Amino acid sequence: MRIPFLGRRRREDELPGPEGLAELLAECALLRSQAEREGVRLDDGPASLEALDQLVPRWRDDEDASDWLGNDAGLYLGTVIVRTVAGAAWDLRPDGQPVVRLAGGREFDVVDAGHRWAADGAPELSQLYAEVAEG
Secondary structure (H helix, E strand, O other): OOOHOOOOOOHHHHHOOOOHHHHHHHHOHHHHHHHHHHOEEEOOOHHHHHHHHHOOOOOHHHHHHHHOOOOOOHHHHHHHHHHHOOEEEEOOOOOOOOOEEEOOOOOHHHHHHHHHHHOOOOHHHHHHHHHHOOO
């Protein structure tokens, strides 16, 4: 198993367990910092996704910041889904890409969704959450 954003390749016995992985993916430091500067508190709940959708996208002028923020936005969206939607859990693709697996087996690429949101603002994170939560 490979988690590319963690740095050096780790042995199987060095990888975090499911709770450790969830905590690691929930950090989203750049997004949390950006939101805090704008007065938005990220509490890992669905309402915070609506608040993020209302932020003025100042990061779009900086390609590197937009890329990092898109990654964080996707991981944050996944964190909210995993913590609030019954049966949702983090999973890793063979290439190390984190995805959310829903109770019915459907895989949701939250990182891709976060990048689209950071670049275009659409679809909104709250809209994506609502689609996933409804089923």
